[in-house]
Amino acid sequence: MSEVSSIARTPSVTTEPRLIRTLLIGTVVVLISVLLFAPLIAVFSEALRQGWVAALESLTSPDARAAIGLTLIISAIVVPFNAVFGVAAAWAITKFDFRGKAFLITLIDLPFSVSPVVAGLALVLLFGANSWLGAWLIAHDLKIVFAFPSIVLATLFVTFPFVARELIPVMIEQGRAEEEAALTLGASGWRIFFTVTLPNIRWALLYGVLLCNARAMGEFGAVAVISGKIRGETTTMPIMIEMLYNEYLSVAAFTLAAALALLALVTLVLKSLLEWRYADLLAATRRH
Amino acid sequence: MRAGVLRAPSPLPGFGLSFGIMMAVLSVVVLLPIMALLGRGVVIGPAELWEMVGTKRIRAALSLSFRAALIASVFNLVFGLLLAWVLVRYRFWGRRLIDAAIDLPFALPTAVAGIALTALYAPNGAFGALLAPFGIKVAYTQIGIWLALIFIGLPFVVRTVQPVIEELDREVEEASATLGASRAYTLRRVVLPTLTPALLTGFALALARSVGEYGSVIFIAGNLPFQTEIAPLLIVIRLEEYNYDAATAIGLAMLLISFAMLLAINIIQIWSRRRIGDV
Numbered sequence: 001m002s003e004v005s006s007i008a009r010t011p012s013v014t015t016e017p018r019l020i021r022t023l024l025i026g027t028v029v030v031l032i033s034v035l036l037f038a039p040l041i042a043v044f045s046e047a048l049r050q051g052w053v054a055a056l057e058s059l060t061s062p063d064a065r066a067a068i069g070l071t072l073i074i075s076a077i078v079v080p081f082n083a084v085f086g087v088a089a090a091w092a093i094t095k096f097d098f099r100g101k102a103f104l105i106t107l108i109d110l111p112f113s114v115s116p117v118v119a120g121l122a123l124v125l126l127f128g129a130n131s132w133l134g135a136w137l138i139a140h141d142l143k144i145v146f147a148f149p150s151i152v153l154a155t156l157f158v159t160f161p162f163v164a165r166e167l168i169p170v171m172i173e174q175g176r177a178e179e180e181a182a183l184t185l186g187a188s189g190w191r192i193f194f195t196v197t198l199p200n201i202r203w204a205l206l207y208g209v210l211l212c213n214a215r216a217m218g219e220f221g222a223v224a225v226i227s228g229k230i231r232g233e234t235t236t237m238p239i240m241i242e243m244l245y246n247e248y249l250s251v252a253a254f255t256l257a258a259a260l261a262l263l264a265l266v267t268l269v270l271k272s273l274l275e276w277r278y279a280d281l282l283a284a285t286r287r288h
Numbered sequence: 289m290r291a292g293v294l295r296a297p298s299p300l301p302g303f304g305l306s307f308g309i310m311m312a313v314l315s316v317v318v319l320l321p322i323m324a325l326l327g328r329g330v331v332i333g334p335a336e337l338w339e340m341v342g343t344k345r346i347r348a349a350l351s352l353s354f355r356a357a358l359i360a361s362v363f364n365l366v367f368g369l370l371l372a373w374v375l376v377r378y379r380f381w382g383r384r385l386i387d388a389a390i391d392l393p394f395a396l397p398t399a400v401a402g403i404a405l406t407a408l409y410a411p412n413g414a415f416g417a418l419l420a421p422f423g424i425k426v427a428y429t430q431i432g433i434w435l436a437l438i439f440i441g442l443p444f445v446v447r448t449v450q451p452v453i454e455e456l457d458r459e460v461e462e463a464s465a466t467l468g469a470s471r472a473y474t475l476r477r478v479v480l481p482t483l484t485p486a487l488l489t490g491f492a493l494a495l496a497r498s499v500g501e502y503g504s505v506i507f508i509a510g511n512l513p514f515q516t517e518i519a520p521l522l523i524v525i526r527l528e529e530y531n532y533d534a535a536t537a538i539g540l541a542m543l544l545i546s547f548a549m550l551l552a553i554n555i556i557q558i559w560s561r562r563r564i565g566d567v
Contacts, residue, residue, distance in 0.1 A: 036393070115501070257397075268388055
């Protein structure tokens with residue numbers, strides 16, 4: 001970065017005047033503080049408004065514990081599932097050429113641009129009592145809507161593209177030559193995957209899993225529509241936050257929110273570490 | 289790939305398994321629910337749907353969602369470009385912290401963002417109390433909705449434009465300067481056109497996300513019909529009334545907007561690939 005620092009010292013034609021630079025940096029710092037840092041601080045200060053004891057007590061209430069447990073179980077199911085799907089999709093898309101590939105990638109991206117509430121609505125229409133599938137399920141005593149399975153399905157929908165989206169650009173960049181070389185040396189398909197492909201994509205995979213997990217634990221809109229909000233049964237942490245907030249239990253709501261905000265901070269720290277250490281391996285990833 | 293061949297031959301194994309898993313999961317998790325929504329729309333019939341979307345309250349909610357998302361995304365377009373430029377080109381204390389913080393809206397659950405913004409901007413909140421003497425109300429007004437959507441959409445433009453700025457060739461800017469162009473002229477006529485596709489992609493992504501945003505908005509919006517009631521909230525309200533037809537009508541209208549956005553993003557990317565090569 002010696003080139004950059006010399007630019008900073010001497011007036012250069014490829015940068016802006018000093019005054020403008022200072023003004024722009026100042027604007028950025030102020031706006032980011034107001035827009036991003038202030039809300040984050042607000043979460044923690046509201047949670048601790050009545051001290052640590054009150055905050056910790058609200059975290060150990062049966063409702064809060066049930067919500068935390070449910071959220072952990074949901075992400076423990078959804079994240080591995082999406083990791084397997086993401087790897088399979090990336091393998092099929094990057095190692096082979098077939099018709100309709102671009103369309104398929106667009107379909108994988110679809111959940112990014114569909115409103116989570118619309119996703120929840122679609123699941124209600126598919127499995128709800130009014131559809132023939134829903135009627136059949138009810139006749140066989142299988143509960144999907146307003147129960148655990150629907151929360152899993154809704155979370156799967158909204159986190160669907162995360163892992164695949166991180167892997168595809170990295171695997172395109174790395175090409176197929178290494179796998180083909182392994183093949184000529186007599187390696188089996190699984191051996192190629194585990195000893196050649198996986199080491200190449202592990203950081204991108206971890207990166208995708210990290211983002212997927214953050215979203216899985218924090219999803220609100222889709223789950224709000226489909227969970228039925230049965231206290232202690234189908235209330236995930238974000239749903240519980242809404243219920244507590246609407247009951248004016250501010251400390252309890254913000255304490256749960258602070259727990260999720262901590263998770264977000266851990267995610268950001270890990271993500272930044274990955275980006276600084278393995279920048280070249282993730283280079284393709286950062287472009288989306 | 290030769291014409292008429294569905295799949296080009298490849299020596300690598302695993303196509304059947306990986307393609308099978310991909311299609312099975314894609315169908316069950318994404319396509320089947322979307323088909324159920326479309327199917328319900330077909331059962332209701334286009335005339336009925338059109339009539340429901342035309343009712344005043346639904347029209348107000350849809351237009352509010354779209355307008356607020358547009359305002360927030362235009363703000364994020366300008367501010368995102370500024371942020372990306374400052375983060376890539378300038379060195380200053382705290383740059384890495386800000387760079388890492390950009391992704392906070394991706395990582396922070398929307399419900400958490402919603403109650404945090406409301407706590408700050410409510411009339412008795414830290415910022416709300418500051419603004420109150422000037423007669424500016426943010427929470428429980430449309431400004432609150434804009435604010436929540438600005439928060440949600442902030443990373444999109446930054447993260448799509450940042451890598452393009454990193455790869456800009458400074459020699460081109462030098463050349464422009466030696467030919468007598470002012471810095472402002474160089475930025476406008478040399479740098480900006482190169483960034484346009486990435487800017488548009490980021491803008492479209494932010495817009496698509498904020499049109500459908502629910503969690504962060506409902507806490508700060510006040511949720512008054514015709515004034516601060518966004519379309520996703522109206523879907524939830526209609527579902528709670530078991531009015532599935534009206535919910536379907538709003539859902540289909542929003543799905544249509546999503547498809548239009550996806551199409552726009554794809555067109556921008558094809559156009560930019562043609563113009564400046566594969567980015």
